[in-house]
Amino acid sequence: MKIAVLVKQVPGPESALPINDHGTWVDEESVTFVMNPPDNFALEEALLIKEGKGDGEVVVVSMGPDRVQKVIREGLAKGADRGIHIEEVGPIEKDPLHIAKRFTAVLKDENFDLVLTGLQSDDTGMGQTGVLIGEMLGISTATLAVETDIKDGHIRLKRELESGWFQWVEFPLPASISIQSGLNTPRYPSLKGIMGAKKKEIKTVSCTELDISSNCQSVDKVFVPQTSKHSEVIDGEVDAAVERIVEILKSEIKVI
Amino acid sequence: MDSITFLPVEKFILAVLTAAAVGSFSFEVYRRLAIVLKGTGSLPFDRFPERLLRVFREVILHEKVIRERPWPGIMHALVFWGFLVFGVITLDHFFIGFYKPLLSESAHKAYSYVVIPFSILVIFGILSLSYRRFITQPKALGKLSPTSGLVAFFIVTLMATYLLGEMDISQYLWKVNWWIHSIVILAFLFLIPRSKHLHLVLGPFNIFFKPFDQPDHTAVHIDLEGDEDELDEMLNDLTKLTQNQALDIFSCVECGRCTDVCPANRGGGILDPKNHFILDLREPLLQDKDVAVLDKINVEAGWECTTCQACTEVCPVGNHVEKSDEIRRLEVLVEGRVPQEYQKLFTNLQETGNTEGASGSALADSLPVFTSDKEYVLWLGCFARHGLDPDFNRSVENFTKILDTAGVSYGVLEQEHCSGDPVNRLGDKLTYTMLREHNMEQLAETKKVVTLCPHCAVNLGKEYEKYDKVNYTVEHHTQVVGRLIEEGKIKVQMGDNGKVTYHDPCNLSRILDIVDEPRTAIQSATSEFQEMKESGRETLCCGAGGALWWKKETQGRTHLVRAEQVIESEVDTVVTGCNFCYGMMKQGLGPMTPEGREEVVVKDVADIVAENLI
Ligand SMILES: Cc1cc2nc3c(=O)[nH]c(=O)nc-3n(C[C@H](O)[C@H](O)[C@H](O)COP(=O)(O)OP(=O)(O)OC[C@H]3O[C@@H](n4cnc5c(N)ncnc54)[C@H](O)[C@@H]3O)c2cc1C
Ligand code: HEM
Ligand code: HEM
Numbered sequence A: 001m002k003i004a005v006l007v008k009q010v011p012g013p014e015s016a017l018p019i020n021d022h023g024t025w026v027d028e029e030s031v032t033f034v035m036n037p038p039d040n041f042a043l044e045e046a047l048l049i050k051e052g053k054g055d056g057e058v059v060v061v062s063m064g065p066d067r068v069q070k071v072i073r074e075g076l077a078k079g080a081d082r083g084i085h086i087e088e089v090g091p092i093e094k095d096p097l098h099i100a101k102r103f104t105a106v107l108k109d110e111n112f113d114l115v116l117t118g119l120q121s122d123d124t125g126m127g128q129t130g131v132l133i134g135e136m137l138g139i140s141t142a143t144l145a146v147e148t149d150i151k152d153g154h155i156r157l158k159r160e161l162e163s164g165w166f167q168w169v170e171f172p173l174p175a176s177i178s179i180q181s182g183l184n185t186p187r188y189p190s191l192k193g194i195m196g197a198k199k200k201e202i203k204t205v206s207c208t209e210l211d212i213s214s215n216c217q218s219v220d221k222v223f224v225p226q227t228s229k230h231s232e233v234i235d236g237e238v239d240a241a242v243e244r245i246v247e248i249l250k251s252e253i254k255v256i
Numbered sequence B: 001m002d003s004i005t006f007l008p009v010e011k012f013i014l015a016v017l018t019a020a021a022v023g024s025f026s027f028e029v030y031r032r033l034a035i036v037l038k039g040t041g042s043l044p045f046d047r048f049p050e051r052l053l054r055v056f057r058e059v060i061l062h063e064k065v066i067r068e069r070p071w072p073g074i075m076h077a078l079v080f081w082g083f084l085v086f087g088v089i090t091l092d093h094f095f096i097g098f099y100k101p102l103l104s105e106s107a108h109k110a111y112s113y114v115v116i117p118f119s120i121l122v123i124f125g126i127l128s129l130s131y132r133r134f135i136t137q138p139k140a141l142g143k144l145s146p147t148s149g150l151v152a153f154f155i156v157t158l159m160a161t162y163l164l165g166e167m168d169i170s171q172y173l174w175k176v177n178w179w180i181h182s183i184v185i186l187a188f189l190f191l192i193p194r195s196k197h198l199h200l201v202l203g204p205f206n207i208f209f210k211p212f213d214q215p216d217h218t219a220v221h222i223d224l225e226g227d228e229d230e231l232d233e234m235l236n237d238l239t240k241l242t243q244n245q246a247l248d249i250f251s252c253v254e255c256g257r258c259t260d261v262c263p264a265n266r267g268g269g270i271l272d273p274k275n276h277f278i279l280d281l282r283e284p285l286l287q288d289k290d291v292a293v294l295d296k297i298n299v300e301a302g303w304e305c306t307t308c309q310a311c312t313e314v315c316p317v318g319n320h321v322e323k324s325d326e327i328r329r330l331e332v333l334v335e336g337r338v339p340q341e342y343q344k345l346f347t348n349l350q351e352t353g354n355t356e357g358a359s360g361s362a363l364a365d366s367l368p369v370f371t372s373d374k375e376y377v378l379w380l381g382c383f384a385r386h387g388l389d390p391d392f393n394r395s396v397e398n399f400t401k402i403l404d405t406a407g408v409s410y411g412v413l414e415q416e417h418c419s420g421d422p423v424n425r426l427g428d429k430l431t432y433t434m435l436r437e438h439n440m441e442q443l444a445e446t447k448k449v450v451t452l453c454p455h456c457a458v459n460l461g462k463e464y465e466k467y468d469k470v471n472y473t474v475e476h477h478t479q480v481v482g483r484l485i486e487e488g489k490i491k492v493q494m495g496d497n498g499k500v501t502y503h504d505p506c507n508l509s510r511i512l513d514i515v516d517e518p519r520t521a522i523q524s525a526t527s528e529f530q531e532m533k534e535s536g537r538e539t540l541c542c543g544a545g546g547a548l549w550w551k552k553e554t555q556g557r558t559h560l561v562r563a564e565q566v567i568e569s570e571v572d573t574v575v576t577g578c579n580f581c582y583g584m585m586k587q588g589l590g591p592m593t594p595e596g597r598e599e600v601v602v603k604d605v606a607d608i609v610a611e612n613l614i
């Protein structure tokens, strides 16, 4: 069983988030970074699957500038076998399709049985990366897994649906699965793990080598939500209220 | 009774029985000592006179046996003192059998005026203890033990046969009586090392060797750049008891005092220090004939400990009971099993140097920065720096007001990181190393540190000293305030706070032995001071220690027991000397105050003094 876990480094939940001078992203200098929390669960799931099987390989893959080596090391310290660093220079890519193309280019020759991603990243929160990669690699794909069960050549998954509903699905490997937080109890790197991680291999691939063109999306402007006191409570008869809402949508917000 | 003679065959039987009993006793004791000596470190002989004095107070005077449980304590003292008195008689008894009496008839007679009353006191004592054990059956003593019954029976028989021997009885009866006495003694000897009664041999030694520092956990030196074999060896040693700890395990008399005082246990948690930290390790020690048994400690119980040291303080046979440090560091450093909320805490500390993951501190920015011309570094600690209870800002300001009034100069460090208390107590010695090394650099040129946080005071002082040479002194703010009052540098008037009590923080009283200074300060500002039921070194933990402040899901109500006591004591104000106690107390008092009653006001020592400055 060969498993890739895509682990992103994102600003910590407590971190200050000042916006950079160009207003295009946060000022990374004053941000404290952590492993994207859902990815932490994905990593744990990969390690549990490997330990359950008794053999296999877990590869931590992360894209970003040099700083992301830290989360790769953390993954290795927890028990992953090797790492791949897709190195970005300059501002980080935020377009999910572009990101997925880069990962696909790196993952395709490795023939992984399983590609695990977090449900979504805490910074951009798009949640598409895993699905797009699955599609481009032409393998089974599912999102929002809260339980996994591997049997020979197949994976059975419990998926979280809306309003407390769950769904069991089963399909053949290889597969790309995005993992929901809370499905296991992530471990902490032991001291032995930390020491051992130093000797494990991290392969670096530069984004420029990958030769992927064209963005579908780019970030125009990042800003702090403006608080304003524009609120109107609409009560009274339902019909009158609906009329009032439609009017607002038409003439004030101009969306219909 | 010179006329009594023993036949050679009697002497032979006596010799065989004595040899068997003494042999078995020695073998069993030796077996245990051999295990103890495999422990890491060595048994200390430093500060010899102090250690002897402690043996005198705690063994001969029975101070601790009596303090926590006066009645059973005195009863036990009777048995114990009787036992000492009987030493000579016992020797004499066997001399009679083997050769001739040791004591002359007149000496025996004279001494019997002491021994006879004592024998009656011993019977009274042991029967009282048995009554307690078999009739009252307090929970702390644990399961009914047949051995205890047997020992009580032995002791009563010994006393009775002694008394009978002193009476005017026929030679035949005397001899039968003599044999009964001898056989019971030998049976007793056989029993001692196999049961908790081994404490009567090891207790005095264990009290002698007890570490002066509590807690007394070994330092964990981590060098990530170092040799891997050394690291392996270090990790391997983490499962081993020290010699001192191993001796504790065999000395325990199973009295349950430690569990009785434990805040986690009293709050309804599963932690039971008597079993989890001591007795659970006894069988593994004997079975493995080795000291690598720390992994046998119940992990869940280990996470519940507030590291308050009440158990260690109370133990009558000199045990350092608390072993949460040992089990937690195994979990963190070796197993990598850490509760999720603590993983977040560790990450915050690694990434930002503070427990909250904050990127700045408004309080620190509002205070003067330390420069070398100032007397004190005012060490804030994460609690104050990052407003774990925002009201505590006022206490810090009150302390600076006192310093300003007295003309004492101070400043804060811009690059102050967490002293490391939470990670130290939670076993993450790697993060602790990072924080400690950072802070030692920041404090390199410092001479004097003062802090409002007892946890920081313990770490910056005692704990850092285990690793590095510390060139500065650390004071708790209550010491400084107490001294300023005594020296007349500040004047305080009696204020109106209603009835005031003081909650001793465990880190302050039990770890730093600071109990008088806060009282000096408080009593200068109030005339209506009263002590709590459990105070001074016998205080009850507020429930926040051992980083439990950050544990969201605590079993039971460890954090409410003390607040409940404060409410019961019917005071108007409770003063404390620790930011965590301050926050915990407020959290507890809110929901616990009965309807219609005024909530008890929580203050820091600095508050009550600053509010009444003249
Ligand atoms: C609570 C919530 C509910 C939502 N509900 C809906 C809804 O009902 N309908 C809807 O349309 N949208 C919904 N969204 C939004 C939606 O999830 C996203 O807009 C989008 O679909 C996900 O984009 P993405 O592929 O860029 O994923 P990302 O969030 O950017 O990343 C997903 C995963 O890919 C991997 N990854 C990404 N980048 C890297 C990298 N640089 N290095 C390593 N690994 C990486 C990581 O494993 C990461 O966890 C919701 C969002 C939230 C938070
Ligand atoms: C450490 C274990 C003990 C040993 C080795 C021991 C040994 C002895 C010896 C050798 C004697 C004989 C004295 C004589 O010839 O008069 C004796 C007497 C006596 N001992 Fe102990 N003893 C022990 C514990 C106790 C205890 C715990 C008690 C009860 C408190 C006790 C009560 C007595 C009494 C009452 C006598 C006097 C009996 C008599 O004179 O006939 N002993 N003991
Ligand atoms: C050397 C003579 C001693 C004798 C004969 C002796 C005997 C006993 C006996 C018979 C008990 C009662 C056990 C039970 O109820 O099951 C007991 C308990 C105890 N002993 Fe000793 N002991 C001696 C020395 C000591 C010393 C030196 C200490 C410590 C300073 C000590 C501390 C205790 C304690 C704390 C208990 C538990 C009491 C309780 O139930 O609360 N004893 N001992």
Ligand code: SF4
Pocket: B258, B261, B262, B263, B264, B265, B271, B273, B304, B305, B306, B307, B308, B309, B310, B311, B312, B321, B322, B324, B541
């Ligand atoms: S240190 Fe305190 S909380 Fe921990 S076991 Fe001892 S008494 Fe209980």
Ligand code: SF4
Pocket: B251, B252, B253, B254, B255, B256, B257, B258, B259, B273, B274, B278, B314, B315, B316, B317, B318, B319, B321
């Ligand atoms: S450790 Fe000490 S206090 Fe606890 S049961 Fe044993 S002898 Fe009593």
